[in-house]
């Protein structure tokens with residue numbers, strides 16, 4: 534068969550990998566006493582904390598809820614400013630708004646596409662309370678620089694590591710480094726619980742606040758209570774939410790976590806193959822990898838150099854889609870979304886981010902892809918480039 538025959542079905546950009554043992558783990562919980570938050574949740578939290586090298590982990594119903602919890606635990610409240618990147622999913626900034634805070638978008642570094650640490654200090658005011666760096670695509674942000682700025686100004690660092698389970702920064706696992714780190718278990722991420730998220734931390738105070746926040750702000754710890762009416766008694770001490778993960782989901786997560794190293798290894802292997810195939814084509818720029826980090830490759834993004842092509846990104850995107858390649862664009866700069874526009878963020882706020890947005894395409898990358906899938910994508914991209922080269 535000819536290499537470039539069109540695929541019969543759409544190859545998605547990301548997809549879960551569920552095996553029989555994952556299914557068995559869920560069935561076991563369904564037959565047990567606990568469906569909602571019970572022993573399987575505690576086991577999953579223990580396993581995640583151990584994997585990333587953190588003291589504590591608190592799971593949530595999704596990654597966005599986990600970020601909300603982290604903003605609460607960090608004490609972010611009405612009028613506070615929080616610095617983050619525009620090249621991310623809306624959740625990284627929405628969590629600030631949930632607490633009444635103001636997201637302050639700092640432009641990305643042109644090479645790494647992560648928040649530019651050199652730009653951060655210029656945006657710090659007396660109202661700044663925290664920084665939420667995002668490890669975009671799985672490549673760690675410049676944590677040493679960010680940590681030292683945070684120390685200097687007394688800011689909390691909450692890592693959005695939705696893309697970065699299994700990534701390393703200077704030989705330390707992401708999840709063990711900052712005040713709090715969030716991971717997501719949405720099916721396109723490294724491992725899945727259906728919906729799900731977690732905060733890892735080494736700070737006992739944050740840990741206890743997060744536990745209460747995900748369960749209505751209720752405590753059953755007698756040492757924290759104002760009074761005790763009897764054995765049934767609990768106190769709701771602040772307004773929390775029902776953001777709990779279920780045992781059904783957590784059992785799936787624990788089973789999936791056993792495979793994380795293999796999943797990351799396959800992602801790295803495929804990313805290397807893409808890099809090797811595309812590195813000498815002047816029409817495209819492959820992702821730059823900073824030597825401080827070891828990416829876990831959640832996303833593979835190509836940048837199309839408009840000067841060397843006769844068509845723009847949109848046409849290249851549509852061509853690849855017509856070849857049944859489930860390309861995507863990560864992300865529309867958050868402040869360009871209509872809701873944020875209505876809040877008053879101006880266009881042109883972060884020029885590097887907006888330029889990247891105009892030129893990038895996400896290629897499919899997930900462990901369950903086959904070698905033939907990778908080769909199909911490589912051949913198709915090369916074909917489209919040759920069609921439209923100047």
Ligand SMILES: *Cc1c(COP(=O)(O)O)cnc(C)c1O
Pocket residue numbers: 595596597598621622624625667693695696717718719728729730
């Ligand atoms: C997926 C994702 C989230 C949110 O996670 P959910 O589990 O979908 O709520 C937050 N930030 C980034 C960068 C993400 O990719």
